[in-house]
Amino acid sequence: xxxxxxxxxxxxxxxxxxxxxxxxxxxxxxxxxxxxxxxxxxxxxxxxxxxxxxxxxxxxxxxxxxxxxxxxxxxxxxxxxxxxxxxxxxxxxxxxxxxxxxxxxxxxxx
Amino acid sequence: xxxxxxxxxxxxxxxxxxxxxxxxxxxxxxxxxxxxxxxxxxxxxxxxxxxxxxxxxxxxxxxxxxxxxxxxxxxxxxxxxxxxxxxxxxxxxxxxxxxxxxxxxxxxxxxxxxxxxxxxx
Numbered sequence: 001x002x003x004x005x006x007x008x009x010x011x012x013x014x015x016x017x018x019x020x021x022x023x024x025x026x027x028x029x030x031x032x033x034x035x036x037x038x039x040x041x042x043x044x045x046x047x048x049x050x051x052x053x054x055x056x057x058x059x060x061x062x063x064x065x066x067x068x069x070x071x072x073x074x075x076x077x078x079x080x081x082x083x084x085x086x087x088x089x090x091x092x093x094x095x096x097x098x099x100x101x102x103x104x105x106x107x108x109x110x
Numbered sequence: 111x112x113x114x115x116x117x118x119x120x121x122x123x124x125x126x127x128x129x130x131x132x133x134x135x136x137x138x139x140x141x142x143x144x145x146x147x148x149x150x151x152x153x154x155x156x157x158x159x160x161x162x163x164x165x166x167x168x169x170x171x172x173x174x175x176x177x178x179x180x181x182x183x184x185x186x187x188x189x190x191x192x193x194x195x196x197x198x199x200x201x202x203x204x205x206x207x208x209x210x211x212x213x214x215x216x217x218x219x220x221x222x223x224x225x226x227x228x229x230x231x
Binding site for chain 1: 149156157158159170172173206208210212213214216217218219221222223224
């Protein structure tokens with residue numbers, strides 16, 4: 001199973017909105033509404049930010065939102081803050097008992 | 111509050127078997143509603159799903175690793191384990207244990223802190 005494709009980096013100024021894309025195929029992202037997003041700060045374990053395309057776990061800021069169109073899922077961070085600077089990974093259910101991660105995106109706050 | 115903690119050797123020789131254990135606290139590994147999983151991250155690279163296990167022993171593995179990976183569970187110790195055989199330098203990574211959840215156990219809501227395993231002679 002090939003990794004989902006994400007841009008290597010995305011940047012924005014404080015207060016702006018940015019979007020991170022996650023492109024797969026009809027066998028993973030496009031075939032199921034089971035895309036999730038993780039935030040990973042340096043040296044730390046990933047943290048779940050979005051599950052099932054657009055659902056936020058309790059405690060995650062509503063500045064984080066998710067969506068999907070066709071084979072591409074997106075994570076949008078609105079009102080960008082310095083604390084949002086981290087790596088972000090998407091993942092998708094791919095088929096019976098298979099999961100696939102994205103290549104990862106470094107978000108930089110200018 | 112559920113906590114997961116990885117443990118095991120930080121250095122493994124090429125061609126040998128990597129063995130790690132994840133100890134679960136704050137909850138029972140025998141919960142009927144959850145699987146338990148392993149994910150790894152090579153230095154400076156992205157995350158890679160390794161596999162999941164149910165408390166009954168039912169497993170699912172990433173196809174690219176399936177021939178070398180075994181995940182097992184010990185409900186008496188509230189632990190689950192990972193073995194990767196015939197390791198090479200490409201298996202050097204931070205290994206995380208985590209709890210997959212969701213209808214297809216397709217996202218992870220609790221993670222261990224991770225443990226670095228280096229494959230080197």
